[in-house]
Each structure stands twice: as C-alpha cells, then as structure tokens.
Amino acid sequence: MDYKYIEQLLENYFACTTTLQEEQILRSFFSQEDVPGHLVQYAELFQYATAAKEDTLGEDFDQRMMARIEATEEKATMTEEKPKARIVKMTTRHFAPFFKAAAVVAMALTIGRAAEHAIGEQEAEEKNNMVAVDPYIKTSDVQQAIRVKDVSQAETKATNDSIISRTTKDEIQ
C-alpha cells in the first residue's frame, strides 16, 4: 500500500499548511490498528489528540453547578426589588386614562357637594332671617351655622386643590 498521501499530509501538518479536514484524516489514519512501521512514531501523537477530547466533566459537576446557579438566582431576585418598582410605574402610565376618569368623577362629586353646601348656605341665610322673626333662637346656633358655612367652604377649596394637583401629577407621569 502506498502511504505517499499520508506522508505528504504529515509534512504539511508540521509545516502548518494542513486544513482541519486533513488533520482529521491524519487522526483517523493513526487510530487504526496497523500503522506502517516507518510512520508508527507519529501514531501516539494523533491517538493522544483523539483521546484528549474525551476528557469531560460528569453529572456530579452539573449538580454542583446547578446548586451554585440556584443560589445566585435567589440572591438576584432579592436585589431585583428596584426594577419591580419601575414596573408599577409603567402600569400607572397604563392606567392614566382611568385615573383621569376617576378625577372627573371626583370633580363631579365635589361640584355636587358644593351645590349641597350652597343650598345649606341658603338655609343658613333663612335661619339668619329667622333670627329677626324668632326672638327665641339662640345666638350660639347662629354662630354654629356661620362656622359650618366657613368650614364647608374651606373643605371645598381643599378638595378642589387636591384634585388639581392629582390631575397635574397624572399628566406629568
């Protein structure tokens, strides 16, 4: 049998001009049982290269590795609290139209309440008028009525302010 091809490949191998495929041919050639005598000294080299690739890590390594990954995953979820807060912010933006709707409802309610207070004022005025008519009405009652009027006005203003600020906040967001 002629080994010229293999001899040429060997020469090229040591000159670093072989392709990966040609190097694979050499490894396959030298892995056979009967390598010719004049080439046998190179058998060990190529057999070693084939065998060395079989050196692998076993299942026990995988178990140790997975345990380490799980441990760091737990740590990671604990430090991921901040991104979670950001997700909430995104939903706030998502629900902004609903908050606007809620603000409108609140506004309507406040106007309603304001209207009620206006009626209350009228009643208080009527009471005031009654003072002149009814001499038995207590001064403290009149004072109470005036105080109620003031407080309700202040309340209306406060509610309006908070609604305005909330609406602006929503818009900013």
Next chain:
Amino acid sequence: MDFKHDILPLKNIIFRVALRIVLNREEAEDIVQDTLLKLWERREELEKVDNMESFALTAARHLALDRKERMDNQLVSLDEEVHDQPEGQGGTDASLMHRETQGFIADIINALPEKQRTILQMRDIEGKNYKEIATTLSISESDVKVTLFRARNQLKEKILQKKSLFL
C-alpha cells in the same frame, strides 16, 4: 437564554482548555464553574455576542492564567522552604519525582509555554480554525500559525529523539 441548554454544554471544552493551562483538574473544574456563572450573570450581553464559545474560552483563559500565577507563587514559596532544609537538592528531586506523568505526548505538550499549549489544544484537540483561535487569544492569525508551528515542531523533535533512542 437557558442555562442548561445554552451555557452548560460549554463545560467540557472550557474544562480541557483550562486544564491545559493550570495542569490541575480541581483548579480547572473551579475555573469552569466560575466561567459558567459569569456567563449566566452576563446573559443579557451574551445575546449580542456572535461567538459565545470563543467569548467563554477567552474569559476562562484569563481566569486560568490568574490561578496559574497564584499557584506558581505558592510553589515558589514552598520551594524556598524546601531549600532551607539541609538536604535541599534531595527535596527538589523528590518534588520532580512526585509530578505524575500523563504519558509521553502529554508530558511534551504540558512542558511547552502556555501560549503554545493553548493553541495546540484548540487546534489539534478541539479542532478550531485559526480565526477562532486568534479571536479567543486576542492575537493575529499569523501569530497563531507561528506559535502552532513551534509547538508542532517541538513535538516532532521529541518524537524523533525518542525514536533514535530506541533504534
């Protein structure tokens, strides 16, 4: 990205390349763990990397070189202690005797400089092309070829020496 599916399969090539640098199985296994963990922690960046294996091997090599340096420093201090003993020379011989042989070829390869060892490992054992090796080691392809040439010819020389001894 899934750890078991995308990252864990790299363990064996990382192990062999790291082992060729540190020449110690336990240290090499530690390097594999550290490398895989690092890859997993940086998985978002990894989506953009086009050759993940090369990226992983570069990281592993840096870890291995650091470890090797630390191990060698420890060995130097051990050697100094040995030399302080009266039978200094005997101690050095004994430590050489304890170095277990992996076989004729493995011993030649493992005695080569690290760069030659790593390149020979990647080309002749892992079957990687010059471009991949150059990328992994951050050197030029011609540098890869020159270094591989030296490694292969060192092997050839030792093989022919052995042959002439037996003739």
